[in-house]
Amino acid sequence: MAEVVVLLDLWVSPFGQRCRIALAEKGVAYEYKEEYKEEDWTNKSPLLLQSNPVHKKVPVLIHDGKPVCESLIIVQYIYEVWSDGAPLLPADPYARAQARFWGDFVDKKIYECGTRLWKLKGEAQQEAKKELIEILKLLQAELGDKKYFGGDAFGYVDIALVPFCAWFYTYKACGGLSVEAEVPKLAAWGRRCMERESVAKTLYDPLKVYEFVCHLKKKYGIE
Amino acid sequence: MADVKLIGSPLSPYVLRAILALSLKKVEYELLEEKFGEKSELLLKSNPIYKKIPVLIHHDRPICESAVIVEYIDEVWPESGFGAILPADAYHRALHRFWTYYVDDKWFPSLVAIGKAETEEAKAEAVERVRAGLLLLEEAFVKLSEGKAFFGGDRVAFLDVMFGCFVNWIVAAEELVSVELLDEATVPALHGWAVRFREHEAVKEVMPDSGRVLGFLKILQAKWKADAAAAKKKL
Numbered sequence: 001m002a003e004v005v006v007l008l009d010l011w012v013s014p015f016g017q018r019c020r021i022a023l024a025e026k027g028v029a030y031e032y033k034e035e036y037k038e039e040d041w042t043n044k045s046p047l048l049l050q051s052n053p054v055h056k057k058v059p060v061l062i063h064d065g066k067p068v069c070e071s072l073i074i075v076q077y078i079y080e081v082w083s084d085g086a087p088l089l090p091a092d093p094y095a096r097a098q099a100r101f102w103g104d105f106v107d108k109k110i111y112e113c114g115t116r117l118w119k120l121k122g123e124a125q126q127e128a129k130k131e132l133i134e135i136l137k138l139l140q141a142e143l144g145d146k147k148y149f150g151g152d153a154f155g156y157v158d159i160a161l162v163p164f165c166a167w168f169y170t171y172k173a174c175g176g177l178s179v180e181a182e183v184p185k186l187a188a189w190g191r192r193c194m195e196r197e198s199v200a201k202t203l204y205d206p207l208k209v210y211e212f213v214c215h216l217k218k219k220y221g222i223e
Numbered sequence: 224m225a226d227v228k229l230i231g232s233p234l235s236p237y238v239l240r241a242i243l244a245l246s247l248k249k250v251e252y253e254l255l256e257e258k259f260g261e262k263s264e265l266l267l268k269s270n271p272i273y274k275k276i277p278v279l280i281h282h283d284r285p286i287c288e289s290a291v292i293v294e295y296i297d298e299v300w301p302e303s304g305f306g307a308i309l310p311a312d313a314y315h316r317a318l319h320r321f322w323t324y325y326v327d328d329k330w331f332p333s334l335v336a337i338g339k340a341e342t343e344e345a346k347a348e349a350v351e352r353v354r355a356g357l358l359l360l361e362e363a364f365v366k367l368s369e370g371k372a373f374f375g376g377d378r379v380a381f382l383d384v385m386f387g388c389f390v391n392w393i394v395a396a397e398e399l400v401s402v403e404l405l406d407e408a409t410v411p412a413l414h415g416w417a418v419r420f421r422e423h424e425a426v427k428e429v430m431p432d433s434g435r436v437l438g439f440l441k442i443l444q445a446k447w448k449a450d451a452a453a454a455k456k457k458l
Contacts (some may be wrong), residue, residue: 080313093298120344
């Protein structure tokens with residue numbers, strides 16, 4: 001029985017990229033649908049509004065007509081449905097709890113703080129820079145000397161965090177934060193992840209992300 | 224085996240989630256109550272990142288964040304007590320998790336906003352947001368329960384726990400500001416669910432009554448007022 005899988009997304013969205021990476025890791029065939037044509041955030045397709053009426057945001061995974069929303073929930077769903085092959089989370093319940101905790105930490109902290117870093121200026125930007133460095137240091141400490149956050153296996157926390165690697169250039173150019181200098185082990189982890197086909201094929205060139213951010217700043221008159 | 228400790232107070236709805244899960248599983252544990260306004264050494268050591276309750280400590284290892292704790296409890300004691308908390312089916316799990324995220328990210332903050340509101344206008348706005356959220360949750364309940372008693376159908380499941388922890392907070396908020404929120408006329412299905420949830424054997428044993436919650440809410444409200452005044456002085 002052929003399954004129909006559709007992903008409503010935005011090319012640059014790190015949240016959408018989490019889902020794309022998970023689908024690629026599992027070798028699931030799907031139809032990709034780009035939302036917000038011409039960067040008009042009000043240009044939401046009827047399918048998006050119908051599939052995510054509560055938040056009206058991407059990404060949304062639609063599996064045989066059933067929508068799943070929220071990127072980390074989508075990632076868990078993908079691994080639970082297409083359960084062959086490498087698991088998303090470790091087998092041990094305590095290790096799983098740690099992975100969920102850190103995935104949630106990434107979710108709560110990186111995007112919000114990173115956005116303040118590239119959007120704001122002056123003292124507020126310096127504050128955001130300090131905070132983001134602290135956040136990245138905590139993550140680096142959690143990674144330790146492991147190959148991935150999941151140990152030898154690429155997993156939940158790796159997927160949650162890796163799309164933000166394409167934003168490191170923007171953090172440097174806009175906010176003077178050098179990930180390489182501040183958290184070299186984390187930067188190395190990012191490069192290791194890029195050796196995976198699922199990640200390499202999903203993440204955009206950091207320069208393209210920076211271009212997008214500059215374009216956004218101009219559009220909203222932030223300079 | 225009785226090597227389970229929980230840091231927190233049942234007056235915190237987030238802590239109550241863990242208490243409900245442990246009650247559903249009939250797992251014995253020691254409750255280490257934090258004094259309001261103070262953070263113990265153990266809490267700071269066990270949750271250095273957020274320094275917040277609840278923290279579950281199992282075999283001397285801490286687990287933080289209420290959703291993580293409840294999923295952990297479900298995985299460590301899968302068959303105990305009333306059985307599985309997370310639904311068996313992947314799609315239902317996704318929906319329970321989605322609505323939990325909605326409750327935490329959007330709905331509960333709007334309930335808190337009622338208590339923090341400094342003007343009648345702000346209060347009315349917050350009340351409307353809470354009511355709008357309850358209408359969404361009413362719809363979700365109808366879909367997920369499929370005509371049965373709980374979000375989990377015949378059984379209390381993840382979303383029952385993650386949203387049910389607020390039922391007496393809603394009653395207390397209704398009393399605090401004299402408005403109706405979870406009333407039978409506008410949200411009949413949720414209203415019925417709340418009554419049944421409170422009556423569940425594993426819930427009624429551990430849920431603090433709305434009187435206690437109201438007392439706590441009044442203390443919180445005074446603290447918010449004081450914090451707001453202090454913040455204004457700084458400007």
